[in-house]
Amino acid sequence: MKLVISEKPSVAQSIAAVIGAKQRGGGYLEGGGYLVSWCLGHLAELAEADTYDKKYAKWRREDLPILPESWRFTVGKDKWKQFDILRTLIRRDDISEVINACDAGREGELIFRTVYCMAGCTKPMKRLWISSMEDEAIRQGFADLKPGRDYDGLHQSALCRSKADWLVGINATRLFSVLYHRTLNVGRVMSPTLALIVQREAEIFAFHPEPFYTVNLACGGFTATGDKLKAKPEAEAIAAACKDRAATVGAVERKEKSEKPPALYDLTTLQRDANRLLGYTAQQTLDYLQSLYEKKLCTYPRTDSRFLTNDMEGTVPALTSVATAICGTDAPEPLNAGQVCDSAKVSDHHAVVPTSAAGKADVSALPAGEREILRLVSRQLLCAVSEPHRYAETAVTLDCARHGFAAKGKTVLVPGWKAYLQEQADKPLPELEEGRNISVTAVSVKEGKTSPPKHYTEDTLLSAMETAGAKDMPEDTERKGLGTPATRAAILEKLVTTGFVERKKAKKTVSLIPSQVGVSLVTVLPEQLQSPLLTAEWENRLKQVERGELEPDAFMDGIAGMLRELVRTYAPLKGAEVLFPSGREVVGKCPRCGGDVTESKKGFFCENSDCRFGLWKDNKFFASKKKTLTKAVAAALLKDGRVRLTGCYSEKTGKTYDATVILEDTGERVNFRLDFGKEMKKLGEL
Structure with a gap:
């Protein structure tokens, strides 16, 4: 058996x-x-x-x-x-x-x-x-069936990945949580990804929009635009000069251009398009695609290839027929099967495509999310085997009152692969001849502002993760970026569930915004834990382990060495209590440093990470007198340095008495003593 x-x-x-x-x-x-x-x-x-x-x-x-x-x-x-x-x-x-x-x-x-x-x-x-x-x-x-030993390298790579994530997660999370007095999850891939989001928000915050002005000429069927100007009076002066004047056509340049069809989907490009077009999160897309795979309607989801193997070329026409049935459209003519097949660009798995079984399935009976993903995958196949999109682009310069203007128009020659996209076509320009005068029906000044960088969406963040560190790595590096197609969705979800990142919807766009604690964490993290380049290099080294080019122990030694150095040298930032406020009610001011003292499960402690002051609830002094160090008692001790207690128990006599407890702090430890002086009776009792 x-x-x-x-x-x-x-x-x-x-x-x-x-x-x-x-x-x-x-x-x-x-x-x-x-x-x-x-x-x-x-x-x-x-x-x-x-x-x-x-x-x-x-x-x-x-x-x-x-x-x-x-x-x-x-x-x-x-x-x-x-x-x-x-x-x-x-x-x-x-x-x-x-x-x-x-x-x-x-x-x-x-x-x-x-x-x-x-x-x-x-x-x-x-x-x-x-x-x-x-x-x-x-x-x-x-x-x-393949011999199991053929995949020993893949197993070692997976084991190294798992151990590395454990080591970084356990050690870095504990180190920063202990130093900053709250749970701060740190991850090998998660933290550099968070750093990307925080850096983008810093760029947006630092951006100062600058106004600019353009003069627009309405020339019948098209609009010509002048250069961007910083001064509004200058724009208004040009507009006034052009009013009731004709424009003269200068250069007319027509170029025929073409856009190649897109490649087939790998997981990341599918997740990006599903986020941009359908609003799905990366995890939702992966879940829908995994379900389609298990229902035999799509091929393996966790792929980083965008091509099929050469021996699959003969199956492409049949798969295209499946895609046309799913999308309810016609097949492309001609059908270029060869352009989606390249074995040299396929690693463990080929691109995501619908299966032949999908052509017999009742697509309308699928859950909405799965149905839309299947249609997206099918549409991509139709686009990928189509002709290039060819068009003619016409660029025109105009002169009006000795000021220059420009206009562009586009005429579609062959729709090609874009016939499957619902995009609004650019308007073509009318036939124009050099030297011809054109009447200007209206002149206007339009005000604009320079735009800041955009918040990350899952679409743009996945793209950034895929290319992070790539510019600084050798061109022949096989695996670049943060994480893998299989792990990126889980990383984004963990950033949200740990409270470091929030999804915020504005109109139809959902942006990824770092929380206050997410920004603070990146602020205190050293470079090696937030560097996309270093983490991308680790991913590349894991690929080397898989191919047998790097010993697993060498990879793990690098991770362990980094953690030893981190624990040995890292010093907490001064004033970090401002970065990580506890949100707890302030009971009083610290007698040592003046910081806030708040209540926790075990006592009342200063929130300043450099200060060790604390009043422990289970201290022997109060316990021996059968009294409890309550919040009210702690507040009085912090405010006045003393508090009047009634009904204190005497271990010698077994009787009770009233006394004033005085707080004495040496700067290193907290002591209490009793005062029975008559002057203390003037204080109110608690």
Whole structure:
């Protein structure tokens, strides 16, 4: 028997139906010489820090950096049952081979290998590597199973990625949270992405708009515009000079141009278009596309390629027919299948396209989000196999009252791929001859302002993540940018859920705006944790690990070395309490530094990170007298340095008494003493 392990139950069912495993078991399917079971995403993940040492349950700077010598994995509480099923199946004597049918990518490899290793398995391993969940693709995949060892590099790359994220997340998050007295999530990719957003907002804030003025001539069927002018009186003077005057045509230049069809979609370009055109978040688009993949209507989603392989050229006409049916339009003529096929530009998976099965599906019955994504993918295929968009652009210069003006017009010659887009065509200019006089029907002065940079949307941020650091890296670098197509959506969602970034809608556009705490975090982060270039270099090194060009230990040593240096040298910024206000009610002023003292679960503490002043609620002085250090008592001590208490318990006599408690702060520790003087009776009692 052969054991097939997929990533999800739905995928297992699709595979089982094709290979004849139709008999249901407990957590698996059986038949045709196969057992088919599944993971539930990541069944096992890297263990928490306190698994290595119980002292790590508390966050302390002196314990950093935490660098495990031998890594441990743990199974989630809600996933133990399925893990036990897989472990039992793997260890069965009649299982001769284990087939990895998890998603054909870095994370899918990690999900399978972790279970394989934790189960102590040494049986032969094969790899199912497919880009579509169609029955025929599954059959071909099983006919061409790959040796598992061919993907050892991919597994090592995935493991390094997981460990690096754990190390940076655990150590940097604890370091900055302890130093600034609030939870500050820091991530290997998340923090540089946040830095991009914060930098953009800083550019917008620093921008000072400048007014400018243009003189416009209405010339019948078109408008000619003059140069931008800084002074309004100058523009008004030109307008006055042109009033009731004719304009003379100067140069007329006509050029024929063409725009190549776009390439097919990879995940990132699809997410960008879906955000710009449909308003979907990157995560929504990935979720819709993943569902279409599992329904056999689209090919594998987490791809970074925008081409098909050369051997797929013969299938392009049939796929185009599917796309025309989905979009309700005609097929392009001629159909250029070859221009979307280039094996040299395909890595692990080819571009996202609809499957042949999508042509038989009832698209109208799909959920709205999936339907729109399927149509977008289909439309992109139609555009990609179409002719170039060809047009003639005419540029004209005019002279009016010895002032220059210009106008442009566009005439479509061949719509080509743009026939599938609902774009408003530019107006053509009328036929114009050099030296001809044209009547000016109206003259106007238009005021404008220089525009600041635009807030990031998910569309533009994904583009920035994709190219971050690229200019400073060698041209032959294979993987550039922040994160991968598979991980970018999750990074954006985490920035929002952790409160560092907010989605704000204005009209139809949803912008990504950093919160106050997000800006503050970037302010205190050192360069190495917010540098897109460094993180992009790490992504490239992970690709080198995958190809066997870099040892995994060398990659991990670089991460560990950076964290050792960070913990050793980083000093908190002075005055950072202004950057990270707690939002808690102020109980009083600190007697040491004058900062705000606020209440927390364990006492009343100064919010100045450089000051150690605090009044602990469980201190022995008040406990011995069976009194509680309440907020009112703390406020009086901070304001007057003393407070009158009634009913204090005497450990010697067992009786109660009234006294005044006096606060004495040495600058290093807080002490209390009692005063029974008569002058204290004048104070009010609490």
